[in-house]
Amino acid sequence: xxxxxxxxxxxxxxxKSQLSHSNTFHRLERLPSLKLNPxxxxxxxxxxxxPLLSEPPVEASTPxxxxxxxxxxxxxxxxLQRIIFILMVILVNLSLAAATLIGKxxxxxFAFIVLFKAKDYxxxxxxxxxxxxxxxxxxxxxxxxxxxxxxxxxxxxxNESEKQILKCxxxxxDNDLGNHRQILVVIMDGKPKQLRSGMSRVVxxxxxxxxxxxxxSCQLHITAGWLHQTAAILIEKAKNCGKKDSLVLCHDLFNFxxxxxxxxxxxxxxxxxKAVLPALIEEHWKEFKGFNGVFCTDADSNLGKGCLxxxxxxxxxxxNAIAAAGTVFVEQEPGFEWSFWNLHQQFQYTFxxxxxxxxxxxxxxxxCLPGCVTMIAxxxxxxxxxxxxxxxxxxxxxLTYAMLSQGHNLSxxxxxxxxxxxxxxxxxxxxxxxxxxxxxxxxxxSYFYLCGKKMSPITRVSAASDTARQTLVYCRxxxxxxxxxxxxxxxxxxxxxxxxxxxxxPLAWYAICLFIExxxxxxxxKLVIGLFVNKLVSSSLAIIVFTLVVFNLxxxxxxxxxxxxxxxxxxxxxxxxxxxxxERNGANPLKEPTxxxxxxxxxxxxxxx
Numbered sequence: 001x002x003x004x005x006x007x008x009x010x011x012x013x014x015x016k017s018q019l020s021h022s023n024t025f026h027r028l029e030r031l032p033s034l035k036l037n038p039x040x041x042x043x044x045x046x047x048x049x050x051p052l053l054s055e056p057p058v059e060a061s062t063p064x065x066x067x068x069x070x071x072x073x074x075x076x077x078x079x080l081q082r083i084i085f086i087l088m089v090i091l092v093n094l095s096l097a098a099a100t101l102i103g104k105x106x107x108x109x110f111a112f113i114v115l116f117k118a119k120d121y122x123x124x125x126x127x128x129x130x131x132x133x134x135x136x137x138x139x140x141x142x143x144x145x146x147x148x149x150x151x152x153x154x155x156x157x158x159n160e161s162e163k164q165i166l167k168c169x170x171x172x173x174d175n176d177l178g179n180h181r182q183i184l185v186v187i188m189d190g191k192p193k194q195l196r197s198g199m200s201r202v203v204x205x206x207x208x209x210x211x212x213x214x215x216x217s218c219q220l221h222i223t224a225g226w227l228h229q230t231a232a233i234l235i236e237k238a239k240n241c242g243k244k245d246s247l248v249l250c251h252d253l254f255n256f257x258x259x260x261x262x263x264x265x266x267x268x269x270x271x272x273x274k275a276v277l278p279a280l281i282e283e284h285w286k287e288f289k290g291f292n293g294v295f296c297t298d299a300d301s302n303l304g305k306g307c308l309x310x311x312x313x314x315x316x317x318x319x320n321a322i323a324a325a326g327t328v329f330v331e332q333e334p335g336f337e338w339s340f341w342n343l344h345q346q347f348q349y350t351f352x353x354x355x356x357x358x359x360x361x362x363x364x365x366x367x368c369l370p371g372c373v374t375m376i377a378x379x380x381x382x383x384x385x386x387x388x389x390x391x392x393x394x395x396x397x398x399l400t401y402a403m404l405s406q407g408h409n410l411s412x413x414x415x416x417x418x419x420x421x422x423x424x425x426x427x428x429x430x431x432x433x434x435x436x437x438x439x440x441x442x443x444x445x446s447y448f449y450l451c452g453k454k455m456s457p458i459t460r461v462s463a464a465s466d467t468a469r470q471t472l473v474y475c476r477x478x479x480x481x482x483x484x485x486x487x488x489x490x491x492x493x494x495x496x497x498x499x500x501x502x503x504x505x506p507l508a509w510y511a512i513c514l515f516i517e518x519x520x521x522x523x524x525x526k527l528v529i530g531l532f533v534n535k536l537v538s539s540s541l542a543i544i545v546f547t548l549v550v551f552n553l554x555x556x557x558x559x560x561x562x563x564x565x566x567x568x569x570x571x572x573x574x575x576x577x578x579x580x581x582x583e584r585n586g587a588n589p590l591k592e593p594t595x596x597x598x599x600x601x602x603x604x605x606x607x608x609x
Contacts, residue, residue, distance in 0.1 A: 225280075
């Protein structure tokens with residue numbers, strides 16, 4: 001099957017009659033025709049292979065003779081898998097606990113400490129040497145000047161309040177971009193907001209049917225214009241389709257296109273590049289050659305000054321960089337500045353980022369790019385990454401793996417000075433719901449890094465360490481109890497103290513980071529208190545969280561969301577209006593057409609969307 005001919009801008013010229021469901025789409029005729037710049041082709045022209053738009057969406061995303069994506073595990077199958085998994089975890093922990101009790105206790109406990117903290121030790125060594133090397137390089141080499149970059153900032157929303165969304169938009173608008181430019185894309189996922197009322201000028205307004213990654217049909221309401229003095233595109237879904245669907249839709253429209261992108265996304269992409277973007281970019285259209293980066297954040301995040309510029313320039317300076325992540329802090333909501341949950345989570349966030357993620361960033365292999373502060377490069381490898389990410393399983397860590405698996409040379413970076421603050425759970429129920437989801441994502445995606453393709457050896461070692469730490473959480477707590485008892489009752493206290501000091505090396509490095517990092521110094525008092533809070537409750541919470549992960553194997557529900565001080569309060573659904581006469585008689589002109597065979601399609605969602 002050959003690729004259809006393309007026009008001067010790299011867009012395949014397909015007759016409308018050949019487009020699947022073409023009768024459900026229409027062109028926007030009320031906008032005047034815009035003169036496009038032939039010297040600046042669309043970035044889709046550089047894609048490795050164009051998808052065939054003549055194929056229906058289901059066939060385009062499902063290869064011939066492939067297993068049915070709608071295969072769903074039965075309750076018996078899920079229960080059997082859970083039982084086997086639980087028995088394996090219990091057996092491994094009991095075996096190591098018995099070895100601790102029967103064998104040479106001191107040597108085994110010391111070996112456990114080294115095993116459980118091996119990753120942190122390696123991270124500290126990497127950070128020390130690379131920081132010294134970076135300081136020497138900066139002394140002799142000034143960073144190169146980055147030319148103007150075009151950034152597409154994505155804000156997916158669901159349960160966040162309009163106050164939170166507008167606060168996030170303001171932090172993006174006033175972000176000190178320097179010479180760079182940005183366009184906002186706000187995707188409202190099933191919960192309408194009154195954002196259109198704040199638009200000062202509208203250049204595009206249209207509605208069209210849409211077919212989501214959950215194999216459900218709904219309607220998109222697309223509005224483009226200026227929102228609070230910022231060029232913005234608002235996309236509202238009539239149904240909740242998941243955050244993953246919003247991310248894939250955004251990359252389908254503005255990044256390099258995946259080979260199996262459905263025809264309706266192709267048509268919407270063409271309309272964006274022919275009508276919407278020229279109207280938003282206006283006088284800069286002649287110099288516009290496509291976006292350089294897609295910045296991903298959350299609607300409940302507040303970005304620090306210069307965050308986008310720092311991330312975009314870091315990606316632009318590294319030819320192998322496919323993405324860069326910033327630092328995530330807990331936002332101090334009014335009245336919650338000194339709350340137990342904020343203190344506990346602030347320490348957890350900063351320790352994992354400045355001890356572990358920083359070392360991963362130095363070697364260019366950050367394994368989890370946070371969804372609230374990540375800059376993704378616009379490059380051809382993203383087509384394959386999004387094609388993999390659009391499959392049944394999808395999380396932040398899964399997307400990061402999909403990026404790194406596109407090539408051994410690709411790197412993911414960490415930029416500590418690019419700061420974002422996000423709201424955190426403020427009750428035990430919400431905390432456990434979030435950590436059950438995060439723990440499940442972290443644990444099972446570690447197997448991808450351990451056994452997946454094109455992973456570096458150090459990434460595989462790191463994944464093995466993470467898997468062991470989580471699997472042996474019960475044995476770790478038992479070993480800690482034995483260690484404390486030996487510290488109190490043993491006559492060989494010098495040896496025990498030496499082991500204790502060696503075990504605190506990562507914490508000592510974190511203390512040094514408190515002095516050398518300005519953002520940590522600003523929060524030093526709360527971080528020190530958070531350290532003691534964490535020491536008191538971390539062991540018990542770790543056991544509870546991993547137990548929830550084990551007993552919820554196969555449960556991919558998102559859980560609680562938006563339960564914060566400023567989130568949208570739950571509202572009762574509005575009563576359905578009285579149906580019109582035509583609808584009572586069986587005719588519903590507003591009902592969206594259903595694609596063929598949708599009723600026979602199901603999908604097994606293997607991870608959080």
